[in-house]
Amino acid sequence: MKVLILYYSGTGNTKFACEVAGLAIERAGHDVTMTTYEKAGDVRLEDFDLYCFAAPVYEWAPARNVERFVRSIPALEGRRAFIVTSSAGATGQATPLFARMLEDRGLTVLGDHNLICPDSWGGTRRWSAPHDAETPTPESVRELAEFTDSMLEHACALEDGRAVSLPAYRVLPTGLFLLSRLTRAPGRWPRLKMGRKRVDESACTRCGVCVKNCPAGAIALDPYPAFGRGCIACWRCINTCPVDCITTIIDSDTHYKGITERERLLREAGL
């Protein structure tokens, strides 16, 4: 099979999860292509037999820019997909929301898996001690690889006309679901929840990393970063600034810089 992995990753956790899935796919003898949603225009979506759609969980739902991308792709009627998410452990309605979005594009969703990773949201990092070294574990990485194997088996079984039991996804109208919709409402206030972003101009090197990394194209160098109305409050600029000079009133002392033990985790997970 030809498998396409599509992902967005603010600080590298979801990318790591996709690398694990990609290694499992290669190990099973299939072709894998991995690309970001931003660069999805470089591949022909209809050339693939199976898709992995991946996203970080932001506010109990797939990241807002991923929601936008999935809603904009052409229908892939009758094709098969599986879902990989990464979160700090509170997924809310992210999985059924993601699955229903894919089903709306004509895809059959074979299954889903969440990899628990360090928290990249400044608020929780401020109010609770970040446990960056504790997740993911070699066991959770191995579980993700085994999940990927099972998705490949399901896809092959369906291809051969064999019966496979498919999950049924239903979005429940819980409080967290309503909150996740509220944070995505149009207008100013969804981004006010992260507080006004301030730049320490004496530390800023005007390197442009924040401009390049902003998934919403909401930052202009003028001559220092200025944040526009398109901001989707994803914290990526704050986390990835090389000199940590963007802050907000609810910010934490330590910005999340990504998984540090990639090689060890892969080795100990047998990948």
Ligand SMILES: Cc1cc2nc3c(=O)[nH]c(=O)nc-3n(C[C@H](O)[C@H](O)[C@H](O)COP(=O)(O)O)c2cc1C
């Ligand atoms: C704006 C924002 C909102 C988040 N909301 C949630 C959440 O609702 N539940 C959760 O478990 N983790 C949440 N997180 C943590 C991320 O899901 C987690 O760190 C994820 O692995 C980040 O993946 P990435 O590095 O690929 O962006 C949030 C992080 C950010 C930046």
Ligand code: SF4
């Ligand atoms: S990434 Fe940081 S240092 Fe670079 S331009 Fe943006 S705010 Fe300035």
Ligand code: SF4
């Ligand atoms: S300005 Fe920062 S927080 Fe807002 S969308 Fe861009 S990277 Fe995310």
